[in-house]
Amino acid sequence: MRLLSYIRSLAMKFFHRSQVAQDLDDEVGAHIQLRADDLERSGLDRATAERRARLEFGAAEKFKDESYEALGGNFLDTLQQDVRLALRMLRKSPSFTVLAVLTLALAIGANAVVFALMDGLILRPLNVPQSENLRGTVYGEDTGFQSYPNYRDLRDRNHSFEDLAAFNFAFVGLDTGSQPTIAYGFATTGNYFNVLRVQPYLGRFYSSADEHGPNSAPYLVLSYPYWHSRFHDDRNVIGRVVQLNKHPFTVIGVTAPEFRGTMRFISPEFFMPIVNQQQVDGRDIETARGNENAIFETFGHLKAGVTPAQALADVNAVADYLRKAYPKEFGQKNATLARPGLTSFHGAVDEFMTGLMMLAGLILLAACANLGGLFAARAADRSREVALRLALGSSRKRILRQMLTEAVLISLIGGMAGLGGSILLLHRIAVWQPIANTPIHLPVSPRVELYLVALALAVVSGFLFGIVPVRQVLRANPYEIVKAGSSGRAGRRVTLRDVLLVAQIALCAVLVTASMVALRGLSRSMNAPLGFEPHRALLVNTNLVMAGYGNEQVPEMQKRMIHALETIPGVEHVGLVNGYAPLLYAAAGRKNVFKEEVTDLRPANAAASPYDYQVSPGYFQAAGTMLLAGRDFTWHDDKNAPAVAIANRQFAINMFGSVTNALGRYFKSQEGRRVQVVGVVEDGKYMNLTENQEPAVFCPSLQDPASQSDIIVRAGGNPQQIAAAIRGKLRQLDSGLPVDAATWSSQLDTVLFPARVATMSLGVLGMMGAILSITGVFGMAAYSVSKRLRELGIRIALGGRRKEVLHAALGRAFKLLALGSAAGMAFGMLSTKLLAFVVYQATPRDPLVLAGVVVAMGLLGLLATWVPARRALSIDPLVLLREE
Amino acid sequence: MTDQAQLLPGTLDLLILKAVSLGPLHGYGVLLRIGQISGQALLIEQGALYPALFRLVRQGLLKASWGTSENNRRAKFYELTTAGRKRLREEVEGWNRLAAAIGSALGAQPEEV
Numbered sequence: 001m002r003l004l005s006y007i008r009s010l011a012m013k014f015f016h017r018s019q020v021a022q023d024l025d026d027e028v029g030a031h032i033q034l035r036a037d038d039l040e041r042s043g044l045d046r047a048t049a050e051r052r053a054r055l056e057f058g059a060a061e062k063f064k065d066e067s068y069e070a071l072g073g074n075f076l077d078t079l080q081q082d083v084r085l086a087l088r089m090l091r092k093s094p095s096f097t098v099l100a101v102l103t104l105a106l107a108i109g110a111n112a113v114v115f116a117l118m119d120g121l122i123l124r125p126l127n128v129p130q131s132e133n134l135r136g137t138v139y140g141e142d143t144g145f146q147s148y149p150n151y152r153d154l155r156d157r158n159h160s161f162e163d164l165a166a167f168n169f170a171f172v173g174l175d176t177g178s179q180p181t182i183a184y185g186f187a188t189t190g191n192y193f194n195v196l197r198v199q200p201y202l203g204r205f206y207s208s209a210d211e212h213g214p215n216s217a218p219y220l221v222l223s224y225p226y227w228h229s230r231f232h233d234d235r236n237v238i239g240r241v242v243q244l245n246k247h248p249f250t251v252i253g254v255t256a257p258e259f260r261g262t263m264r265f266i267s268p269e270f271f272m273p274i275v276n277q278q279q280v281d282g283r284d285i286e287t288a289r290g291n292e293n294a295i296f297e298t299f300g301h302l303k304a305g306v307t308p309a310q311a312l313a314d315v316n317a318v319a320d321y322l323r324k325a326y327p328k329e330f331g332q333k334n335a336t337l338a339r340p341g342l343t344s345f346h347g348a349v350d351e352f353m354t355g356l357m358m359l360a361g362l363i364l365l366a367a368c369a370n371l372g373g374l375f376a377a378r379a380a381d382r383s384r385e386v387a388l389r390l391a392l393g394s395s396r397k398r399i400l401r402q403m404l405t406e407a408v409l410i411s412l413i414g415g416m417a418g419l420g421g422s423i424l425l426l427h428r429i430a431v432w433q434p435i436a437n438t439p440i441h442l443p444v445s446p447r448v449e450l451y452l453v454a455l456a457l458a459v460v461s462g463f464l465f466g467i468v469p470v471r472q473v474l475r476a477n478p479y480e481i482v483k484a485g486s487s488g489r490a491g492r493r494v495t496l497r498d499v500l501l502v503a504q505i506a507l508c509a510v511l512v513t514a515s516m517v518a519l520r521g522l523s524r525s526m527n528a529p530l531g532f533e534p535h536r537a538l539l540v541n542t543n544l545v546m547a548g549y550g551n552e553q554v555p556e557m558q559k560r561m562i563h564a565l566e567t568i569p570g571v572e573h574v575g576l577v578n579g580y581a582p583l584l585y586a587a588a589g590r591k592n593v594f595k596e597e598v599t600d601l602r603p604a605n606a607a608a609s610p611y612d613y614q615v616s617p618g619y620f621q622a623a624g625t626m627l628l629a630g631r632d633f634t635w636h637d638d639k640n641a642p643a644v645a646i647a648n649r650q651f652a653i654n655m656f657g658s659v660t661n662a663l664g665r666y667f668k669s670q671e672g673r674r675v676q677v678v679g680v681v682e683d684g685k686y687m688n689l690t691e692n693q694e695p696a697v698f699c700p701s702l703q704d705p706a707s708q709s710d711i712i713v714r715a716g717g718n719p720q721q722i723a724a725a726i727r728g729k730l731r732q733l734d735s736g737l738p739v740d741a742a743t744w745s746s747q748l749d750t751v752l753f754p755a756r757v758a759t760m761s762l763g764v765l766g767m768m769g770a771i772l773s774i775t776g777v778f779g780m781a782a783y784s785v786s787k788r789l790r791e792l793g794i795r796i797a798l799g800g801r802r803k804e805v806l807h808a809a810l811g812r813a814f815k816l817l818a819l820g821s822a823a824g825m826a827f828g829m830l831s832t833k834l835l836a837f838v839v840y841q842a843t844p845r846d847p848l849v850l851a852g853v854v855v856a857m858g859l860l861g862l863l864a865t866w867v868p869a870r871r872a873l874s875i876d877p878l879v880l881l882r883e884e
Numbered sequence: 885m886t887d888q889a890q891l892l893p894g895t896l897d898l899l900i901l902k903a904v905s906l907g908p909l910h911g912y913g914v915l916l917r918i919g920q921i922s923g924q925a926l927l928i929e930q931g932a933l934y935p936a937l938f939r940l941v942r943q944g945l946l947k948a949s950w951g952t953s954e955n956n957r958r959a960k961f962y963e964l965t966t967a968g969r970k971r972l973r974e975e976v977e978g979w980n981r982l983a984a985a986i987g988s989a990l991g992a993q994p995e996e997v
Binding site for chain 1: 910911912913929930931932934935936937938939941942953955957958959960
C-alpha cells in the first residue's frame with residue numbers, strides 16, 4: 001500500500017511533471033486567496049489582505065521546493081537539473097571547458113592505452129578454450145627452455161597435467177614453386193593443438209598419432225593471416241606440397257583467425273611438427289638431453305582438482321628424478337609455473353608495465369591537481385553567484401552537488417575524448433609491426449574492461465578535483481562576499497590552489513626527469529663500447545640447409561662464399577660467425593667450460609659459463625674487434641688440427657688471471673676436449689646492451705660447423721650497392737639459397753627496440769607532463785594577472801617599471817614553479833628504482849639530466865607565462881580604471 | 885503570540901492527521917482546524933504545512949482531490965485513508981502513553997521517591 005502510493009507519487013511526478021508543478025502553484029495560490037478572504041472579512045481592503053496573506057505564508061518558493069522534494073525520487077530529478085545547469089555553465093566559459101576536457105582527455109587517454117597494453121600483455125588469458133588452468137613451466141630466470149628428452153620425461157612422468165605440449169621457433173625458407181621466402185613459425189609437439197583444444201578453420205591439424213620418430217610427419221599448418229596474405233585465401237591449398245628448406249611438406253590445415261599461437265606478441269606464420277625439425281634446420285633435438293635450448297616452452301591444462309602448488313611439486317619431483325638419472329646432462333634449474341605466453345619475458349614485461357602504469361597514474365594525478373586548481377579559481381570567481389544562491393535559500397549541499405556534477409561531467413566528456421583517442425591509437429598499435437619482417441605484433445584491442453576502467457578513472461578523477469573547492473563553498477559567508485564585491489583581496493597567504501600547483505608541477509617535473517633519464521639511458525646504450533664496429537658492416541644471413549646442403553658440405557661452401565665475397569670491389573674484410581652475430585635476436589648461447597684438470601664434467605663443476613661463438617678466420621677484422629694478444633684463426637684450424645680458442649679479455653682474466661697468462665693455456669670443453677687459448681680479443685656485448693661484462697670464447701667454425709651463419713662484410717661505399725653485389729655473387733654460387741643482407745646497424749635496431757620503446761613511452765609521458773605543467777602555470781598566471789588587473793593598472797599609472805610590474809604579476813607563479821620543480825627533481829632522484837623498471841642505467845644523478853630538467857622546466861615556465869605577461873604589460877590604466 | 889507553544893518535532897504530522905480525521909479539509913482549512921482544536925495555542929508556519937501534507941500523501945496516509953471551498957474557491961481537499969486512520973490511532977496511543985509517562989514523571993513529589 002505504502003509502496004504503491006510511493007510509486008504512484010513518483011510516477012505522477014515523472015510523467016506529469018508540469019501538472020504536478022501547476023497543482024502545487026494552484027494549491028498555494030488557493031491557500032493565499034482563502035487567507036486573504038478571511039483577512040478581508042476582518043476589515044482590510046483586498047490588496048492589503050492579499051499582500052498580508054502572502055507575507056504570512058512565508059518563502060513560497062522554498063516551501064514549494066520542499067513539497068516537491070517530499071514527493072520523493074528527487075535524486076534523479078536534481079541530477080537532471082544539475083546536469084542542465086552544469087552544461088549551461090560550461091557553455092558560458094568555453095575556453096575553461098576546452099582546457100579542462102583536453103587535460104583530462106590526455107590523462108585518461110594515456111591511462112587507457114597503458115591499461116590496454118597491460119591487458120593485452122599480462123592480464124588477458126590466451127585466446128584458447130579453458131585457458132584459465134593452462135600452466136607453463138619456467139626454469140630459473142624466466143625461461144622455459146629445456147631439452148626435448150627432458151620434456152618427454154616430464155610429459156610421461158607427471159601426474160598433474162592432462163597432457164603437456166611444447167614448441168620452439170622455426171625460421172625456414174618456404175618455397176611454393178617460385179622464389180623461396182623466409183617464414184617464421186613454431187615447431188610444435190604433435191599434441192600441441194589437442195592440448196590447446198582449438199579447432200582448424202580449414203582442413204585438419206596434426207596430432208600425436210602422426211608422429212612416428214624423426215622426420216615422420218611432413219605436415220604443415222598455416223596460420224590464418226599467413227594463409228590470407230601468402231596464399232590469398234585459396235581453399236585448395238589443403239593437400240598442396242610446399243618446400244620447407246628444400247624438403248616437401250603437405251599443407252593439411254589452416255588455423256582459425258582468432259588463434260595466434262601461444263606467444264603473446266609473436267604471431268607464427270605456420271606450425272610444423274617438432275619431430276621434423278631436424279630435417280628442416282638440422283637441429284637434432286630428439287636425442288640430445290644436454291641441449292637445453294631445444295624446447296622454448298612447455299605447457300598444459302592442470303587436471304581437475306590439482307592446484308598449481310601440487311603441480312609444481314610434481315614437476316620438481318620429476319626434475320629431481322632426472323637430475324639423479326642423468327647427472328652429466330641435466331643442468332636445469334628448479335621450476336616455477338606461470339601462465340603461458342610470456343615465459344621468457346615475464347619479468348621484463350611486468351616491470352615495464354608496472355613502471356608505465358605508475359607514471360600514467362602520475363599523469364592523471366597531475367591532471368587532477370591541475371583541474372582542481374582551475375576549479376578552485378573558478379569557484380573563487382563564482383563566489384558572488386554562490387553567495388547569492390545561499391542568500392536566496394539554496395542549501396550548501398545543493399551547491400556542492402551542483403559543482404561536483406559539473407566536475408564529473410567535464411571528466412566524463414574528457415574521459416570519452418581520451419578513450420576515443422586511445423582506441424584510435426590502439427588500432428594503430430595492433431597492426432603495427434615494430435620490427436620489419438618479423439612476426440612481432442602487440443595484441444592490443446579494446447575490451448569491455450577498458451571502457452569500464454576509463455569510466456571509473458573519469459568518475460574518480462572528477463570527484464578528486466571536484467572536491468577541491470568544497471571548503472571554499474562551505475566557508476562562504478554570503479553577506480561578506482556580496483558586500484566585498486568581485487575584486488576581493490589579493491590573497492597573500494598560501495592557498496590550496498598554490499599547494500595544488502606546486503604538487504602538480506612537482507609531478508610533472510618527475511615525469512620530465514623520467515623522460516630525460518630515459519633519453520640519456522638510450523644514448524648511453526647506443527654509445528656503449530660494443531666490442532665490434534657495426535658501422536660500415538653488412539650482415540649476410542644464410543642457412544645452407546635451406547638450399548639442401550648436408551652437414552659435411554657446409555664448411556667448404558662457407559669458405560667458397562667468403563672467398564667469393566672478398567672479390568667484390570670495396571670490400572675490405574669478410575668473416576663468418578655461426579648462428580647470429582653478437583647482440584642479434586638475443587641468440588647468444590653459453591656453454592660450460594672446466595679447468596684443465598677437472599675430470600667429472602657435471603654442470604656444478606664448471607669453472608665458467610662464457611658466451612660461445614664459432615667464427616671463421618678473418619671474423620675479428622671483419623667485425624672490427626681488436627685482437628689484444630696472440631693470433632687469429634687460420635684456414636688450417638680445422639677438424640684435423642688441435643682444438644684452439646680465442647678468449648675475450650674477461651674470460652682470460654677469470655680463468656687465467658691476466659691476458660698474457662692466458663696465451664697458450666688450456667681449458668676443457670663440455671665434451672671433454674682440451675682446448676688451447678691462442679689469442680685474446682677485447683671485451684664486448686653479447687646478449688644485450690645492458691649486460692654486465694661477460695666472458696666469451698670464440699672457437700673456429702671449421703672445427704664446429706653449422707649451416708646457419710652470419711657473414712660479416714666490411715666495406716666502404718654505398719651499402720645498397722654492396723648488398724646487391726653480395727646477392728649477385730651468392731646467386732652465382734647457388735641460385736636456390738635465400739640470402740638476407742642488411743647493414744649491421746639496421747639489424748641492431750632490433751636490439752635497441754626495447755630501449756627505444758621505453759624511451760618513446762617515457763618521452764610521450766614526459767611531454768604530457770610538460771603540457772600539463774604549462775597549462776597549470778598558465779592558468780595560475782593568467783588568473784593572478786586578471787585578478788590584479790586594477791592593481792597593475794595603478795602601478796603602471798604611477799610609473800612602475802616593466803620589471804616591477806612583471807614581478808608583481810608573475811613573481812608568485814615563478815616562485816611556485818621553482819618550488820615545484822625542485823620538489824619534483826628531488827622526487828625524481830628518489831624514484832630511480834621506479835625508473836629502473838622502465839629504462840636501464842637509470843640514474844637521475846646525472847649532471848646533464850639535472851641541467852636538462854632545470855632548463856626544461858624554466859622554458860616551460862617562460863612559455864606558460866608569456867601570454868599573461870604580455871597582458872600585464874599591455875594594460876592601459878586609463879581604460880581599466882574607467883571600466884570599474 | 886507569546887502564549888502560543890512551539891510544536892515538538894514530529895507532532896505536526898500527528899496534528900494534521902487529527903485535523904483531517906474530523907472531515908476533509910483543504911490546506912488552509914487544516915491550519916484553521918488545528919488552531920481551533922488547540923484553542924489557538926499552537927503556531928504553525930503556514931507554508932511549512934505543505935511539505936508535510938505532501939509527505940503524508942506520499943506515505944499513503946492522506947489522499948487528495950480537488951474540490952470547491954465554502955466560499956466558492958477551487959481548492960485541494962485532503963482526507964484520511966484507511967492506513968492514515970490506523971496510523972492516527974497508533975500515534976494517539978503512543979502520544980498518550982508518552983504524555984502520561986512524562987506527566988507522572990514531572991508530577992513526582994519528594995516523599996514518593
